[in-house]
Amino acid sequence: QVQLVESGGGLVQAGGSLRLSCAASGRTFTFSMYTMGWLRQAPGKEREFVAAISRFGRSTLYVDSAKGRFSISRDNTKNTVYLQMNSLKPEDTAVYYCAADRKVVDGWPIKADYDYWGQGTQVTVSS
Numbered sequence: 001q002v003q004l005v006e007s008g009g010g011l012v013q014a015g016g017s018l019r020l021s022c023a024a025s026g027r028t029f030t031f032s033m034y035t036m037g038w039l040r041q042a043p044g045k046e047r048e049f050v051a052a053i054s055r056f057g058r059s060t061l062y063v064d065s066a067k068g069r070f071s072i073s074r075d076n077t078k079n080t081v082y083l084q085m086n087s088l089k090p091e092d093t094a095v096y097y098c099a100a101d102r103k104v105v106d107g108w109p110i111k112a113d114y115d116y117w118g119q120g121t122q123v124t125v126s127s
Contacts, residue, residue, distance in 0.1 A: 002026035002116045004098050009121030012088055016125070020083040022098030022118055031079040032056060034102045034116075035109055038072060038083045040094035040123075047097070051083060052108055061108050065091075088125045095120040 008020040020038070024031050037052040051072040052061045060072050071084040081098055099114035 002029045004100060004116055004118035006096065006098050006118045006121040009096060009123045011124045011126065014088060014090055014125055014127050016088050017086045018088065018123060020085065020096055020121060022081045024079045024100065032076045034100040035104065036074055036081040037099045037109065037114060038096060039099060039111060040096045042094040047111060049111060053081065090125045090127045093123060093125050095122050
């Protein structure tokens with residue numbers, strides 16, 4: 001069984017920073033075989049893509065609203081993916097989920113492609 005456990009969420013003022021972590025585990029889970037992503041869901045809205053990182057961290061992808069403010073990284077020795085979020089805005093308020101995909105090998109996975117999901121961590125940005 002694969003487990004993804006997010007941490008690092010919380011309440012922060014606008015302009016502040018948070019660093020989310022997602023630790024992956026599983027008896028047969030090889031972290032480096034998975035593209036990892038962060039997605040978020042605000043109240044009353046659909047879950048949306050935020051950022052993704054390739055298997056060995058050579059490539060990253062961001063939603064336009066996150067470019068220049070968020071940075072995704074991974075440490076394959078620790079089976080952990082991170083999302084550094086700076087210059088946070090109230091519209092970043094959401095539950096943030098990490099997800100793992102190994103099906104898509106050429107290109108980036110879409111939301112429906114992800115095989116495993118964490119339980120989510122709440123990020124609240126006050127104005």
